[in-house]
Every structure is written in structure tokens, then in C-alpha cells.
Amino acid sequence: MAVPPPDRISASYLILFVFALLFSASSSQERQLTATKNPGCNENPRCNSSVEVVHVRADGPNDTMHYVWCFHSEPTVLVALTSHEANLSVSWQDFPNASSSVSFTSQPFYSFGVLMSQIYEFNDINDTGLLDPANNSNTYVNKIEMPEVWEMKMLQQNRDFVRLVMDGTWKKNSTSIKNGLIRVELETYRSTDHSPNLPHLLHSSNATLIELSIVNMVTSSGFENSRYAIELTMAANESSSGGIYSRSFKSLDDEHTPGVFTLVDLQTSASKQSGNGGYLQWRPVAYVADERDIINSTETAFYSVKNGSLLQCEGTLLAAFSGFDLNTSLLKAVNVSFGASDDGFYSATNKTIWTFTMGYGHPPDENFSLLIILVMSVCLGLPAVIIVLSGLYVALRRITYRKDDLLLSE
Amino acid sequence: MDDISRVDSVNATTSEDDSEQEQQGCGGSSCCNPKSCIYRFCGLVLMCLLGFGSYFCYDNPAALQDNFMKDLNLSTSQFVYLYSWYSWPSVVLCIVGGFLMDRVFGIRLGTCIFALLVVVGVTIVALGAILNKFWLMVAGRFIFGIGGESLAVAQNTYAVLWFKGKELNMVFGLQMSFARVGSTVNFSVMEPLYKWVSTYYDGFTCTGVVLFIASATTVLSLLSTIILAWMDRRAERLLKRRDNQSGEVVRITDIKDFPASFWMIALVCVAYYVAIFPFIALGKVFFIRKFGLSPAEANTVNSIVYTISAVSSPLFGILVDKFGRNIVCCFVSILVTIGSHALLAFSFVNPFVGTSLMGLGYSMLASGLWPMTAMVIPEHQLGTAYGVMQSVQNLGLALITLLCGIIVDNGGYLMLEIFFLACLCVALVTTVVIYLYDSSHGGILNMSAAEREVYEKNRISAEDLEREKLVAAGSMSDITPQDLLQPHSDFHIRNRYLSRIGANLPSHYNENQKGLAYRALR
Numbered sequence: 001m002a003v004p005p006p007d008r009i010s011a012s013y014l015i016l017f018v019f020a021l022l023f024s025a026s027s028s029q030e031r032q033l034t035a036t037k038n039p040g041c042n043e044n045p046r047c048n049s050s051v052e053v054v055h056v057r058a059d060g061p062n063d064t065m066h067y068v069w070c071f072h073s074e075p076t077v078l079v080a081l082t083s084h085e086a087n088l089s090v091s092w093q094d095f096p097n098a099s100s101s102v103s104f105t106s107q108p109f110y111s112f113g114v115l116m117s118q119i120y121e122f123n124d125i126n127d128t129g130l131l132d133p134a135n136n137s138n139t140y141v142n143k144i145e146m147p148e149v150w151e152m153k154m155l156q157q158n159r160d161f162v163r164l165v166m167d168g169t170w171k172k173n174s175t176s177i178k179n180g181l182i183r184v185e186l187e188t189y190r191s192t193d194h195s196p197n198l199p200h201l202l203h204s205s206n207a208t209l210i211e212l213s214i215v216n217m218v219t220s221s222g223f224e225n226s227r228y229a230i231e232l233t234m235a236a237n238e239s240s241s242g243g244i245y246s247r248s249f250k251s252l253d254d255e256h257t258p259g260v261f262t263l264v265d266l267q268t269s270a271s272k273q274s275g276n277g278g279y280l281q282w283r284p285v286a287y288v289a290d291e292r293d294i295i296n297s298t299e300t301a302f303y304s305v306k307n308g309s310l311l312q313c314e315g316t317l318l319a320a321f322s323g324f325d326l327n328t329s330l331l332k333a334v335n336v337s338f339g340a341s342d343d344g345f346y347s348a349t350n351k352t353i354w355t356f357t358m359g360y361g362h363p364p365d366e367n368f369s370l371l372i373i374l375v376m377s378v379c380l381g382l383p384a385v386i387i388v389l390s391g392l393y394v395a396l397r398r399i400t401y402r403k404d405d406l407l408l409s410e
Numbered sequence: 411m412d413d414i415s416r417v418d419s420v421n422a423t424t425s426e427d428d429s430e431q432e433q434q435g436c437g438g439s440s441c442c443n444p445k446s447c448i449y450r451f452c453g454l455v456l457m458c459l460l461g462f463g464s465y466f467c468y469d470n471p472a473a474l475q476d477n478f479m480k481d482l483n484l485s486t487s488q489f490v491y492l493y494s495w496y497s498w499p500s501v502v503l504c505i506v507g508g509f510l511m512d513r514v515f516g517i518r519l520g521t522c523i524f525a526l527l528v529v530v531g532v533t534i535v536a537l538g539a540i541l542n543k544f545w546l547m548v549a550g551r552f553i554f555g556i557g558g559e560s561l562a563v564a565q566n567t568y569a570v571l572w573f574k575g576k577e578l579n580m581v582f583g584l585q586m587s588f589a590r591v592g593s594t595v596n597f598s599v600m601e602p603l604y605k606w607v608s609t610y611y612d613g614f615t616c617t618g619v620v621l622f623i624a625s626a627t628t629v630l631s632l633l634s635t636i637i638l639a640w641m642d643r644r645a646e647r648l649l650k651r652r653d654n655q656s657g658e659v660v661r662i663t664d665i666k667d668f669p670a671s672f673w674m675i676a677l678v679c680v681a682y683y684v685a686i687f688p689f690i691a692l693g694k695v696f697f698i699r700k701f702g703l704s705p706a707e708a709n710t711v712n713s714i715v716y717t718i719s720a721v722s723s724p725l726f727g728i729l730v731d732k733f734g735r736n737i738v739c740c741f742v743s744i745l746v747t748i749g750s751h752a753l754l755a756f757s758f759v760n761p762f763v764g765t766s767l768m769g770l771g772y773s774m775l776a777s778g779l780w781p782m783t784a785m786v787i788p789e790h791q792l793g794t795a796y797g798v799m800q801s802v803q804n805l806g807l808a809l810i811t812l813l814c815g816i817i818v819d820n821g822g823y824l825m826l827e828i829f830f831l832a833c834l835c836v837a838l839v840t841t842v843v844i845y846l847y848d849s850s851h852g853g854i855l856n857m858s859a860a861e862r863e864v865y866e867k868n869r870i871s872a873e874d875l876e877r878e879k880l881v882a883a884g885s886m887s888d889i890t891p892q893d894l895l896q897p898h899s900d901f902h903i904r905n906r907y908l909s910r911i912g913a914n915l916p917s918h919y920n921e922n923q924k925g926l927a928y929r930a931l932r
Contacts, residue, residue: 252756254700254822261700261823293819294695340698342705376828383835390842 030191031058031065031205035162037155041092053317054155055088056162056188058205065360066104067188067208070317071150071166072096075184077208078317079278079360080104080111096320103322111323112236112268112278114358116184116212117312117333119144120229121220129340130301131229142220147182163187180217186210192364198292199257199283199355202366207359214338214352225345228352229337233308234266236278237324242269244305244332248284255372259294260285264302265363268330275362282356286338288349299340300354308333449645453572454581456638458588460525461565463631464558465592467532468496470624473600474617481617482542496551500559501805505665507560508567508797512660512790517571518639520793521564525628525635527557532625540618559800561631566796568638570784572645575866576731578784583727583777587720592627594716600624660791665798671786671855674844676799679779680806681837682744685751685830686772687807688814690715693765696754696823701761711761718769719776727777734859736785737845739778744838747771748831755827785854876903 034057052072058065066088068078072095086106094101121142122131135141147168154165168182187195187209194200195209203209212230219226234244247265254261260283270277282300289296308331313319319326338352339345346352443449471478471492479489511520531554538546565585573581603623608616690712697708730739750767753759787795810833817826848855854865 250700250758252758253824255824256822258818258820258822259695259699299699372824372828375825379828379832380835383832383839386839387842390839390846394846 029060029062029205031060033058033157033159033162033188033190035155035157035164038090039088040090052150053090054164054186058188058190059084060205063109065206066108067186068102068317068321069164069186069208070096071168071184072317073148073315074115074117074146074312075150075166075168076113076115076317077186077210077358078111078113078321078323079206079208079358080108080323081206081360082106082108096315096317099319100322101320102317108237108323110237110270110276110278110360111321112358112360113234113318113321113324114210114280115233115235115313115316115318116146116230117233117309118231119146119182119214120231120335120337121217121223121226122229122337123223124225124227124339124345127225127341127345129227129299129337129343131227131303131335131337133303133335139222142223144178147178153183159190161187161189178218181213181215183213183215184210185213194256195355197355198287199260199285201281201283201355201357202256202364203357204359204361204364206361207357209355209357211353211355213354214346216350217346219347227337227339227346229335230354231312231333231335232280233312233318233331233333234268234278234280235308235313235318235324235326236268236270236330238268238270238277238330240328240330242330244268244330244334245272246302246305246334251366253366253368253372255369256366257283257285259297263366266302266305266334267363271360271362276360278358278360279363280356280358281363282336282354286352286354288343288351288353290351292353296349298338298343298352301337303335303337305332305334307331449641450572450576453568453638453641453645454584456634456641457565457568457572457581458585459634460521460568460631460638461562461585461589462592463525463532463625463628464528464554464561465589466596466627467528467535467554467624468558469593469596470600470621473597474604474620477604477617481614482539482544482547484544488544491548492551495548496555496558497804497808499552500555501801501808503556504559504563504801504804505794505797507556508563508793508795508800509660509662511560511564511567511797512793517564517567517793518642521561521568521635522632522639524557524561524564525632527553528561529557529625529628529632531555531557532621532628536618536621536625538618539614539621542614559804560797563793563796563800566780567793568642570781570792571642571789574784575863577727578781579730579736579777580724580727582780583723583725583773586773586776587723590716590720594713594720596624660794662794664791665794668791668795668798669786669851671844671847671851672783672795674840674847675779675782675786676802678740678744678837678840678844679799679803681833681840682747682775682779683803684806684810684814685747685833685837686715686768688811689751689826689830691811692814692818692823692826697761700823701758703761711765714762714765715769715772718766719773722770723773723777726774730778730781732859734862735856736778736782737841737848737856740775740782741838741841741845743771743774743778744834744841745771746774748834748838751827751830751834755824755831782855 036055036057038053039055052070054069056067056069058067064082064084064086066078066080066082066086068076068080068088070076070078082104083106086104086108089103089105091098091101096102120131121144123140124130132140148171150166150168152164153167154163156163164186166184166186168184170178170180188207189195189203189205189209192202192204194202201209214228217226217228245267247267249263249265250261251263252261262284264282264284266280268277268279271279284300284302285297286300287297310326310331312333313326313331318324324330336354338354471489475489478484479486507520507524511517511524514520515523531550531552534550534553535547536550538544538548538550566582569578569581569585600620604616604620607620607623610616611619693712694705694708697703697711698705703711726739730736746767750764750771753767754761754764783795783799784792814826814829817829845856852865854862857865
């Protein structure tokens with residue numbers, strides 16, 4: 001028989017495994033992470049009381065990625081690719097109101113920023129799970145500004161990742177009193193991998209993972225069936241004629257995010273054409289409880305990309321950063337809504353958690369994992385072999401029986 | 411396989427005048443003649459009704475889940491108890507039920523007892539709801555489980571007794587579709603019924619009253635078991651049929667001597683059904699997320715498996731009755747199911763196609779697989795055998811359903827589909843092994859219908875011949891008249907020979923003693 005001995009089988013699997021490891025390691029580079037709180041802000045008194053900017057330097061073999069996480073007014077994330085020498089400089093007296101108060105010591109090759117500009121609460125009377133962008137009546141949609149007060153819950157840094165957790169609440173004396181909590185969790189990683197928590201998004205070493213939790217919101221009076229949506233505003237130092245391209249790609253594989261087969265990419269034209277622009281990527285799933293599983297999940301939907309509003313960017317990192325002039329460079333916005341029909345609306349659990357990645361390059365593609373391929377080949381291949389062999393056996397036996405018959409008849 | 415025989419026993423002649431009288435008394439019309447199709451058809455209707463009540467009541471809590479949880483103030487995990495207390499005990503009690511039916515009660519009394527247990531259980535559940543005592547409801551579900559699952563075993567045994575060698579496959583198919591009808595009717599009727607009752611009562615009393623009304627269906631089933639018992643007794647007397655012609659008695663240790671083919675049939679049963687029921691339970695989200703269906707559409711796609719099987723299983727049964735070759739039928743149906751799962755897992759083709767195929771495969775298997783047990787197990791052990799099969803199936807389903815939940819949450823639906831495909835491959839390989847095993851042991855399972863008839867005739871005449879030879883062989887000193895009335899297996903003759911030459915037999919080999927020891931229980 002041509003069946004190899006058992007040790008040779010395991011050896012061949014081992015070789016396969018090692019190849020896969022090598023392949024996955026060589027396909028992306030690793031970066032060294034260094035995080036700084038409020039960089040360069042030693043004397044200014046306001047940096048002592050609160051954290052407004054966290055700067056993460058990620059040094060790779062050829063270049064450096066900078067992630068600037070800013071929580072002054074609306075949460076903003078900036079990704080910039082520079083040479084090794086460049087460093088972040090913030091002029092704290094002017095920040096964030098003067099433009100160019102945040103810059104790099106040498107001009108970045110590329111920069112891309114995302115701003116969580118606004119939250120919408122909408123009254124989904126027909127239980128469609130979708131936001132109607134045309135309906136602006138105040139009985140249907142309620143625009144909520146992002147929280148004013150941001151408190152740092154955690155800043156964790158080690159060799160493999162940097163994690164920042166911020167909780168945002170509304171001031172009690174503000175004109176539109178809002179009760180509830182917005183939590184934003186930002187992570188960046190040394191190397192390419194799936195994130196440890198569901199939805200296990202695939203991130204490269206050129207990306208920041210952003211998790212938005214909308215917790216215990218008191219829904220507006222008169223809104224029976226409240227759902228929430230968020231507006232993301234994106235800016236990049238590309239020509240404003242380029243635009244942002246969305247792609248919703250469905251695959252057979254839901255191994256990493258059980259029950260979710262779709263992957264959504266938003267790419268700037270530079271990312272789409274040559275792979276050196278900014279992108280956003282997410283799975284259209286939101287979790288409605290801390291215990292993340294299929295039962296506690298609902299869907300998300302995104303809407304067509306629109307032009308971003310300069311007004312929304314005022315006083316944020318996007319306006320303060322010298323890397324792009326918002327009047328001439330790419331400035332777009334997209335809405336993402338959370339919920340699906342039949343899920344009991346936001347009030348069922350009073351929690352929505354949604355995760356996306358933003359980064360530089362081409363958004364990573366998911367492939368069948370080695371585990372799936374192994375399981376598939378063992379579970380389906382083995383029985384197929386057995387059936388073919390037993391078919392051969394039956395055929396052979398038939399033939400020999402016929403010979404016996406011939407002998408007997410003679 | 412060697413001890414079923416349909417030889418008319420000599421003492422049956424005494425009742426001949428009796429039967430003629432009865433036939434005359436009935437006007438000799440065909441409805442009353444147990445040999446006629448109409449008599450059997452009436453039996454079939456009763457056999458189907460017999461399971462209706464328990465299938466109807468089984469899913470009562472699911473049909474009224476929201477009302478249940480609100481009125482009785484239950485948590486989801488408490489609600490699940492209503493099902494787990496039904497299904498876990500039945501994993502063991504099916505065997506016990508089947509065995510008791512074979513050994514102590516006989517099929518008629520056994521069926522009536524099980525049906526009565528169902529009525530009692532369901533009534534206790536309703537009572538528990540009216541009194542708002544959750545433990546009482548759980549206890550009721552437990553009793554219901556004991557009765558309901560054993561009743562399913564009894565239903566199978568009845569079918570074999572009445573229809574073996576005739577329309578057995580069709581009957582199995584029909585029974586299955588009727589069970590489906592029972593649970594479907596439950597889902598569509600209970601909600602309006604609750605609404606109607608809630609105009610008079612509210613809260614837990616309302617739930618209780620609704621359950622009481624629902625329990626009427628089990629009384630209907632009890633009535634049909636009683637009529638069926640009467641019909642069966644009459645048919646037995648008139649046709650001089652005896653359930654247990656060989657005088658052999660089943661023992662619980664016989665289970666270990668069941669032929670290998672039986673165990674392989676049970677394995678196919680488990681490996682196949684785990685790829686159907688847990689899939690349907692988890693399918694809704696899969697259809698919504700992967701194929702973009704609305705929740706209502708996803709429910710339709712999900713239920714199409716049952717809808718199709720309800721229509722097509724009797725039809726497939728008729729086909730199998732006509733052509734025989736049960737193993738080929740099983741093989742094809744497993745292949746079809748593999749195709750349907752592969753379609754769902756590895757393509758974006760509309761899931762209607764996949765689930766419709768699955769419904770076809772599922773109904774074809776049900777009509778082909780269950781009757782095979784009756785061909786490899788002698789009639790006096792049949793209740794036990796179906797009990798074992800049901801138990802194995804329940805156990806497998808209970809465990810694998812838990813496992814499937816874990817697989818989906820950690821590996822996703824693709825992994826789950828691969829798992830189902832692997833289970834089906836196990837079933838497929840086992841079918842091939844059954845074919846190989848069976849063809850080297852006479853090959854009854856894969857005979858065509860015509861070959862099977864010839865085979866049965868030959869076997870009966872061979873047994874007749876054996877008996878005559880024994881009588882003619884002289885040396886009658888130790889043969890009692892009782893012995894002559896009974897056919898003898900090889901085993902029996904060998905033992906007689908051994909004891910004559912003075913060999914010491916182990917005590918359990920002594921058939922006379924065995925007969926005596928169990929007589930008291932009959």
C-alpha cells in the first residue's frame with residue numbers, strides 16, 4: 001500500500017505548518033512600539049489634569065508609523081507614515097485651535113485621519129434596522145454631539161501592543177444633557193494578527209483597532225424604538241477629487257468572526273490604486289453584551305460616502321494637524337448604524353459594541369486558515385479515501401467471484 | 411435472523427370455529443376482515459394518531475415561549491429545563507420501555523400504559539401551570555418523557571408487526587410525516603388558542619388552561635391505542651398470528667448479542683440525524699447573515715426541510731416498498747444530504763435549494779433506515795431494539811447539540827458545516843460497511859422486494875423441514891409434545907445433542923430452565 005507510515009504523515013504536516021508560519025511571518029513586517037502621553041507637554045498645566053493626546057511610534061525596518069490618538073472634544077485617530085527621523089511636535093499653547101499646532105519634524109509621506117464626529121439616535125418605527133438618511137425630522141432622528149469629558153481608564157504598553165481605554169461622558173450643565181457612556185478603546189500591534197476579542201479583526205502592523213461602546217444611553221423621550229448610528233469623518237493628504245471607495249465582500253469563511261461572512265472596506269483612491277493610502281475595515285457586526293457571541297450580536301449597516309463638513313472638524317486634531325489642508329485635501333464622511341430588524345432595539349440590552357480598524361496600505365484579505373484546511377482535508381478527505389478503497393474492494397471481489405463461477409461451471 | 415417463523419401452531423386449530431363465527435358475525439365485509447387492506451388501513455390511521463398527542467404537546471412550550479416566560483416568570487435557563495427534563499431521562503428509559511414491552515406487558519398493554527403515562531404527564535404539566543408550581547411542571551415533563559419516547563418505540567413495533575413484508579417502508583414514512591404534522595399544527599394553533607383563552611383568564615391560569623386544552627390531544631391518542639389494541643387482538647385471533655411463535659423471551663443481556671449490522675444501523679441513525687436537527691436549530695442566523703434573508707424568510711427556509719419531508723416521506727416509502735434495496739436507498743439519501751450541506755457551506759446558491767435537497771434526503775433516509783432494524787432483529791426483541799436505537803439517537807442528539815453550540819461560537823458556521831459533513835461521511839462509510847457485512851451474511855438488507863419474498867419463503871420452508879426431520883429422526887424419549895409445537899433453532903438442536911451425549915451445559919444454556927425462570931413474568 002502507498003500509505004506512508006504515521007510518523008511520516010505527522011512530519012509532512014509539520015513541514016506544512018512551518019511553511020505556513022514562515023509565509024505568514026514574511027508577508028508583513030514587525031514594528032517596535034513606543035507610547036507617550038501628551039508628548040512634549042511638561043510645563044503646560046492642562047496636561048497634568050487630563051490626557052488629551054497619546055502618541056505611539058511604531059518603528060519598522062524601513063520607515064516609522066505614527067499613531068496620534070486625540071481626545072480633545074471628538075475622538076480622533078491619525079495615522080502618519082514618516083522616515084525614521086521624524087518626530088511629533090505639538091505646540092500646546094495653540095493646540096488645538098490653531099491650524100498646524102500639531103506637526104512632524106519632517107513632512108510625512110502620507111497621513112490619514114478619522115474623526116468620530118457625531119452620534120445619531122433614530123426612532124426605527126418599522127423595525128428595519130436601517131437609518132433613513134433623507135428623513136431629518138426631529139421625531140425621527142436626534143443628533144448627539146460627542147461627549148465633552150474624557151477620562152483615561154487604561155494605558156497599557158508592552159512589546160506586542162499598546163492599548164488605550166477612554167470613557168466619555170457629558171457635562172451635567174451642558175445644554176443638551178445626555179446620560180450614558182461612550183467608551184473608546186484603541187489598540188495597535190507589533191505584528192499582523194487577529195485581534196484577541198471578537199470580532200477578531202485582522203490587523204497589520206500599520207493599523208489601529210478602534211472599538212466604540214455605546215453604554216446605558218437614556219433614549220430620548222418620544223423615541224420608542226431607538227437605535228444608534230455614528231458618523232465618521234475621514235481626511236487624507238490626497239486630492240479631494242480622489243474620493244473614498246467602499247467594498248462589501250462576502251466570503252464563505254466565518255471562522256474568525258462566527259456568524260459573520262461579510263467584510264467591509266473603505267479605501268482612499270491611493271490605497272485602492274497602489275496600496276499606499278488609508279483604509280477602514282470592519283465586519284458588519286456589533287455586540288450587544290460584554291459576553292460576545294452569536295446570540296449577543298446584531299448587524300451594522302453603512303451608507304453612501306458623503307462630503308465631510310469643515311464645521312465638524314473645527315477644534316479637532318484633523319484641523320490642527322499640519323499634514324493636510326482640509327479645504328483642498330480629501331475630506332469625506334460615512335454613517336454606520338447599529339441594529340437589525342427583530343433584535344429588540346438598543347433598549348434590549350442598553351449596549352452596543354462595534355469594532356473597526358483603520359490603517360495604511362491595502363486592507364488585509366482574509367483567507368482560509370490552516371486549521372480550516374487541515375480539518376477539511378482530514379474530515380472529508382479520509383472518508384472519501386475509505387469509500388474509494390471499499391469500492392475497489394467490492395469491484396475486485398465481484399471479479400474474483402465471477403472467476404469462481406466460471407470454474408464451477410466447468 | 412434464524413428464529414422468526416410464521417408456522418401455524420397446532421393448538422391454534424381449536425380457535426378455528428371461533429374465528430369463522432366472528433367473520434360471519436361481521437357480515438364477512440372487508441372492513442372487518444383483518445386480512446383486507448381496509449382493516450390494515452384503519453390500523454395505520456390509528457397508529458399515526460397514537461403519536462399525534464405526544465408530538466403536539468412536546469412543542470407546546472416552544473410555541474408559547476414568550477407567554478410561558480412572562481406568565482410563569484421563568485428565565486431562559488429554567489425554560490430549557492422543560493425540554494432537558496423530557497429528553498435526558500429518555501436516553502435510558504427508551505431501552506427500559508422497549509424491553510418491558512417485549513417482556514412484561516406485551517405490545518398492546520405496553521402501548522396503552524405508555525399512552526396513559528403521556529396523558530398523566532401532560533395533565534401534571536397543565537396542573538403545574540395552573541398552580542404556578544414550576545417543579546410540578548418539570549415533574550410532569552419528566553413523566554411525559556418516559557411515556558412519549560417509549561410510545562414512539564411502541565409505534566415502530568406496531569408498524570413492523572402489522573406491515574412487515576407489505577407496506578412497512580411507506581408506513582414508517584407516513585408515521586414520520588404525521589409526527590411533523592403534529593408539531594406543525596401545534597405551532598400554528600397554540601398562539602391563537604392562547605389569545606382566545608386570554609379573553610377569559612390571564613396570567614399563569616391562562617397558560618394552564620391552554621395546556622389543559624392541548625392535553626386533550628393525548629386523550630385522543632390514548633383512545634386510539636385502546637382501539638388499536640382491540641383490533642390487534644382480534645387480528646391475532648383471526649389470523650392465528652402469534653407475536654412470539656418461537657416461545658423465546660427477550661432478556662436484557664440479549665442487547666449485547668444484537669448483530670453488528672444493528673449497531674451499525676444505529677450509528678448511521680445518530681451520525682445522520684445530528685447533521686439535520688442541530689443544523690435546523692442553529693440555521694436561522696446562518697441564513698440571515700450568509701444569504702441576506704429576512705428573519706421571516708429564514709424561518710421559511712428552515713422549516714422547508716420538515717415541510718418537504720412531511721410530503722415526500724410516504725412517497726419514498728412506497729418506492730422503497732416496491733424496489734427494496736434499503737442500503738442503496740440510504741446511501742443515496744446520505745449522498746444527497748452531503749450535497750445539500752456542501753451547497754450551503756461552499757456556495758452562495760439560494761439556500762432554498764440546499765434545504766429542499768436536505769428535506770428530500772432526510773425523508774428518503776427515514777423510510778429506508780428504520781425498517782432495516784426489523785430485518786436484522788427477531789420479532790420478540792424488536793421493542794428492545796427500537797428502544798436501544800431511540801436511546802442512542804437521543805443521547806447522540808443531546809450531546810452533539812451541545813457540541814454544535816460550542817463549535818459555532820468558537821469556529822463559526824463554516825466549521826460547523828464541515829463538522830456536519832464529517833458526520834455524514836461517517837454515516838456514508840458505515841452504510842458501505844453495512845453493505846459489505848450484510849452481503850457476506852445473506853444480504854437481506856439489500857435485496858430487491860421480489861428477492862426478499864423468495865428469501866422469506868425459503869427460510870420458512872427450511873425451518874419446517876428442520877422440524878420434520880427432527881420428528882422423523884426417532885429417539886423420541888426426551889421430546890415432549892410441547893417441543894414438537896415449537897420450531898427449533900440450530901442453537902436448540904445443538905444443545906439437545908450436547909446434553910444427550912452427556913456434556914455439561916452452562917446453566918444459562920438450558921432452555922427448559924430458561925423458559926421456567928421467566929414464565930412467572932409473562
